Amino acid sequence: MLQLRFIKGGFSLLRVKRITIFSAAVQSTHNVDYKPIKKVMVANRGEIAIRVFRACTELGIRTVAVYSEQDTGQMHRQKADEAYLIGKGLPPVQAYLHIPDIIKVAKENEVDAIHPGYGFLSERADFAQACVDAGVRFIGPPPEVVRKMGDKLEARAIAIEAGVPVVPGSSAPITSLTEAQEFADAYDYPIMFKAAYGGGGRGMRVVRDYEELEENYQRAYSEALSAFGNGALFVERFIERPRHIEVQILGDKYGNVIHLYERDCSIQRRHQKVVEIAPAAQLDQQLRDRLTSDAVKLAKRVGYENAGTVEFLIDKHGK
Structure with a gap:
């Protein structure tokens, strides 16, 4: 995902x-x-x-x-x-x-x-x-x-159009706690609030049950507003203990895109990477091929140029 x-x-x-x-x-x-x-x-x-x-x-x-x-x-x-x-x-x-x-x-x-x-x-x-x-x-x-690609919701839509699997999430910014609760009812807890227009681990909060919903919604909103000037949030299903695999890509202005294989960035502190390991150990070859192929597919879809990284989360089932 x-x-x-x-x-x-x-x-x-x-x-x-x-x-x-x-x-x-x-x-x-x-x-x-x-x-x-x-x-x-x-x-x-x-x-x-x-x-x-x-x-x-x-x-x-x-x-x-x-x-x-x-x-x-x-x-x-x-x-x-x-x-x-x-x-x-x-x-x-x-x-x-x-x-x-x-x-x-x-x-x-x-x-x-x-x-x-x-x-x-x-x-x-x-x-x-x-x-x-x-x-x-x-x-x-x-x-x-x-x-x-800076607009996380538009980036999700582009990935879906390109046939790249994404973590289940809202298709538009949520505007109320009721919308967040409806998402949790559909996908079950835990869920995660994320800043729609930022990254770097800011504006992110995990919600494990209904009692945590309002507090974490307000905290995520305030942090996103302070860090990015926009408090808009979307919600995703939270993946427990995922592997964080990144694929390095290079693209030119003619639409050519290549990948430089993957690295494992699963060791993190406060959503910030501590160690990057390349190549990723104990990664099934078929999964590796899917990740690199999806990274190239997405970069071509968006018309990416220069160097970049596509990040994937892999759950315990290898999805």
Whole structure:
């Protein structure tokens, strides 16, 4: 069963020894030339920014860092060829979410492409679109793909259309406790509330019986609203002690998609992965083939470009 989450920013994962690279993430409707990328900005901080800078340096590409007022002394600023302050007067997290400042720095300093890293703006379709509108390449999927896969309910619908099995869940955001109870009556407890427009383990609450329903509904709503600016929730059947298997994919702008096999990410703490093991041990070959095939099928269905990950949950029955 499928739990959808695409990870953008695949450039840092590809260590191909070439002097020039091209981004496939620019939509032709904006008529942006596919010129060689000579300068890359990373709209992020810390370890992920440093990894991208290292890869760019190996490829002969100049690097640009952005930093908040609180991160003046951080290592990622020192590792880049250029560094610029963003989000003046804002808290550190909000600074890295301030799209106008990031685009302004990119345009003023002749940045060819922006890598979002992970977290922050990496799953924001409006940021990908802002890059395209500014004539700067977004290193990741096209904005429309980011939008579709960032909306968990639309992503579920696309998976169903593609013939990929999904965990039983609501087809639209739930608007009341009554709707949640009706779902529990149909599928039995436990159930799980999930943020409709976010991820990363936030806005998620397990409900094991009716007495927990209202409290966990309110907590999930509040957390989703705080983290993503939208408290919309949907509900799924909760899978007890599943295996969490991920399939790495690569897609290009011509509709070609390949997979790079799977990894087991079942060891987690608070919905965050602790260890990733590849290849996944004791995974039936037929199941492995189904997972990789479904991952490619889904990526093709949505028109995915760049590097990404499709995450699957496998129950104790191997489904």
